[in-house]
Amino acid sequence: MLILRKYVARACTMGAGLVLSAQSAWALLPIQHWREANGAQVWLVESPAIPMVDVQIRFDAGSRRDPATQAGLAQATAGMVSKGIRAVGDAPALDENALGEAWADLGAGLSISANEDALSFALRSLTHPDLLDKAAHLAARQLAEPSWPEDIWQRERQRWSAALREARTRPATIANETLEQAVYSSHPYGYRVTDETLGHIQVADMAQFHTHYVQACRARVHIVGALTKPQAQTLVQTLLARLPTPAQCDPLPAVAEVAPLAGPSQHNIPFASAQAHVLMGQPGFARRDPDFLALLVGNHILGGGGFVSRLMEEVREKRGLSYSVYSQFAPGLHAGAFTIGLQTRPDQAHQALEVARQVLARFVAEGPTKEELRAAKDNLIGGFALRIDSNQKLLANVVNIATHDLPLNYLEDWRARVQAITISDIQSAMQRKLQPERMATVVVGGQP
Numbered sequence: 001m002l003i004l005r006k007y008v009a010r011a012c013t014m015g016a017g018l019v020l021s022a023q024s025a026w027a028l029l030p031i032q033h034w035r036e037a038n039g040a041q042v043w044l045v046e047s048p049a050i051p052m053v054d055v056q057i058r059f060d061a062g063s064r065r066d067p068a069t070q071a072g073l074a075q076a077t078a079g080m081v082s083k084g085i086r087a088v089g090d091a092p093a094l095d096e097n098a099l100g101e102a103w104a105d106l107g108a109g110l111s112i113s114a115n116e117d118a119l120s121f122a123l124r125s126l127t128h129p130d131l132l133d134k135a136a137h138l139a140a141r142q143l144a145e146p147s148w149p150e151d152i153w154q155r156e157r158q159r160w161s162a163a164l165r166e167a168r169t170r171p172a173t174i175a176n177e178t179l180e181q182a183v184y185s186s187h188p189y190g191y192r193v194t195d196e197t198l199g200h201i202q203v204a205d206m207a208q209f210h211t212h213y214v215q216a217c218r219a220r221v222h223i224v225g226a227l228t229k230p231q232a233q234t235l236v237q238t239l240l241a242r243l244p245t246p247a248q249c250d251p252l253p254a255v256a257e258v259a260p261l262a263g264p265s266q267h268n269i270p271f272a273s274a275q276a277h278v279l280m281g282q283p284g285f286a287r288r289d290p291d292f293l294a295l296l297v298g299n300h301i302l303g304g305g306g307f308v309s310r311l312m313e314e315v316r317e318k319r320g321l322s323y324s325v326y327s328q329f330a331p332g333l334h335a336g337a338f339t340i341g342l343q344t345r346p347d348q349a350h351q352a353l354e355v356a357r358q359v360l361a362r363f364v365a366e367g368p369t370k371e372e373l374r375a376a377k378d379n380l381i382g383g384f385a386l387r388i389d390s391n392q393k394l395l396a397n398v399v400n401i402a403t404h405d406l407p408l409n410y411l412e413d414w415r416a417r418v419q420a421i422t423i424s425d426i427q428s429a430m431q432r433k434l435q436p437e438r439m440a441t442v443v444v445g446g447q448p
Contacts, residue, residue, distance in 0.1 A: 031398060031408045032229060036236060038245050039217030043402045044232045045224045047391055051127045053225025054395045057143070057239065058403070061119035061213035064188040064255050064333070070200045072160075072193035077206045078114040079156060081121075084147035088242075091141060096152065099142070108135040110142055116189055117333045117403070119213065123239075124392075127226045136238040144242035146210065148203040161195050175277040175444040178267050182440035183281050183337045187258045216240040217249030220402055224395040258283045258335040261438045269444045276349040276445030277341075280356070284338035284433060287331040287404045291429035293417055295329060298426035300376045301368045302360070303327025303340060308375065310368075314359045315342060321352040327360075333403070338434060346446030353441065361436040367427030381415050 032044045063074045087093040094102060103109050108125035121143055125135040167173045177192060184190025191197075219240055223232050261282050285291065303311035303326045315325045322342040330336030340360065344352045368376070388394045388411065401410050 029394075031401065033402075033408060036216075036233070036240075038240060039249050040219040040221055040236060040240055041402070042221045042223065042232065042236055043398050044227070044229060045394060045398055046226070046228060047224050047394065048226045050391065051226050052391065053123075053125055053127050053132065053223060053227055053235075054391045055123040055225075055235070055239070056222045056395055056399055057121040057123075058118040058220045058222070058399065059120075059213050059215075059218050060117075060252055061209065062115050062117040063191065064116055065209075065213065065252075066188060066191055068186075068188075068191060069197060070205065071191035071197040073201055073205060073209055074114040074119055075193070076153075076156075076160075076198075076201050077209050078112045078119055080148060080153060080203070080206055081112045081142060081146045081210070082110075083152045083156075084149050085141050085145050086147040088141070088145050091145075093147060095147075095149070102138055103135075106131060106135050106138065108138075110135075110139050112142075116336075127231075132235070133238070136235055140239050140242050143214070143239065144244075146207075148207050150203050153203050153206075157198050157201070160193075161198055164193065164195070171271045171273050171275075171277045171444040174269060174271065175279050175442050178269065178442045178444070179279045179281055179339065179440060180337065182265055182267060182442065183261070183283055184258055187334070188255065189258060189332075189334060189336070211244070213252075214243060215249065216243040216245045218252075219243070222395055222398045222402055224391045224398060255334070257286075261435070261440060264438050265440045267440070267442045269442070271445045273445050274345075275343040276346040276443055277343055278349055278353050278356075278441075278443050279339060279341045280353070280439045280441040281337045281339040282435065282439050283335040284329045285331055285335050286333060287336075287400070288406075289331065291432065292331065294421050294425040294429035295433060297373070297376050297380065297418060297421045298363075298368065298430050299327055299329055300380060301372045301426075302363050305376060305379065308379075310363060310372070311340065311356060311359050315352055315355050319351075319355060321348050321355065325352075325356065349443050349446060353443070357436060357439075360434070364427075364430045364434050364436055367423045367430065370423070373421070373423055373426070377419060377421070380418055384415055 029045050029047060032046075033042065035041050061074055061077070063071070066073045082099070083096045085094045085099060106125070108123070108131065111122045113120050113122070121139070123135065123139050125132050180190045181192065221236050221239070223235070227235065285295065301310060303309045306312070309327075311325045311327060315321050316323065322344045325340070325342035327338070327340045329338050340356050342352055342356065388397060397411055400406070401408065407413070
């Protein structure tokens with residue numbers, strides 16, 4: 001074990017020294033893509049500078065697949081996969097403590113999470129053949145053979161319920177959840193996890209959810225690290241070997257799109273706090289939308305660029321109504337929310353909201369100035385290297401490309417495409433996507 005720890009420390013030290021020299025080359029490393037015989041799709045970037053590999057295996061099993069009465073099912077499933085492995089054949093059972101010790105002994109790690117669109121398994125390991133093989137076999141067991149301990153789920157459900165109750169004593173949580181329900185209505189993106197929905201989730205439900213969605217033929221595997229394609233193929237086969245492989249992998253049912261807002265809505269929620277939390281928003285767009293880059297640049301100018309954004313200039317600098325104000329899009333497989341948010345004194349909430357509305361309406365109607373566009377491009381293009389300056393960041397970009405069916409040369413062309421964005425592109429895209437007169441507005445704080 002001492003030898004292993006020395007090897008891990010030496011490899012990590014060497015990796016830290018090499019990372020800076022590798023940054024400039026990563027954007028040019030090609031993405032390889034293929035489909036395995038079991039139906040799994042694989043995306044690989046060979047990054048040999050550091051003797052490590054990062055893998056993310058994703059399944060279309062995010063919270064958009066939750067039943068309405070069991071909101072939180074995907075997240076619960078992700079959490080419980082880490083709580084133990086059942087005994088299969090000669091392989092012994094491991095509880096959550098033994099599982100954690102096994103990963104620590106390997107100097108590797110497997111994290112499991114669920115967001116709106118996917119259930120994800122993220123493996124990080126050194127690429128020394130013996131270590132990687134052991135990590136892959138352990139990950140394969142955890143991926144396919146969770147034990148679903150009932151007592152652990154009861155404990156976790158109580159913790160989760162307590163955390164939800166505590167969070168809902170805070171105005172920011174109330175504001176965000178109110179806006180999400182106003183923007184998404186009955187779409188799964190707007191489902192709210194409650195004590196009641198958690199009470200409807202049993203370990204049998206999680207096991208069934210896992211069995212239905214976590215299959216080899218549904219796996220999308222993304223790899224960045226010091227592996228060749230043959231080595232990556234061996235790794236993928238090991239990782240997925242214990243998963244069910246049905247004779248026919250039927251497509252999953254489509255999930256409805258987010259409906260546009262029919263009109264404006266106002267939600268004023270009294271709350272005894274020093275600051276009022278002000279949000280307004282509407283459905284935005286899906287990540288695959290061809291307007292994405294124009295909207296990225298446009299939102300950077302409007303409210304995504306920190307202290308140099310137009311909202312910051314009008315709301316904070318000129319009028320002193322808020323310390324900070326922002327705008328953002330949250331695109332996913334469906335139209336994620338566009339949001340403008342700020343905090344201000346309760347007696348200033350109405351004024352700050354009106355200024356933000358005016359800024360938005362003018363920006364949508366007229367677009368940015370030449371100076372704003374030039375500054376935004378310089379900032380985004382100049383910061384591009386920070387988007388890919390580690391294997392994990394590069395992996396996130398590969399996942400983005402794979403999930404939303406973007407071209408494999410997307411990163412190579414990104415800067416040129418951003419540079420080509422015009423004022424007209426931004427103005428037209430904003431007008432297609434945003435309707436300032438139909439926003440949902442939430443104010444939490446102050447009196448009714």
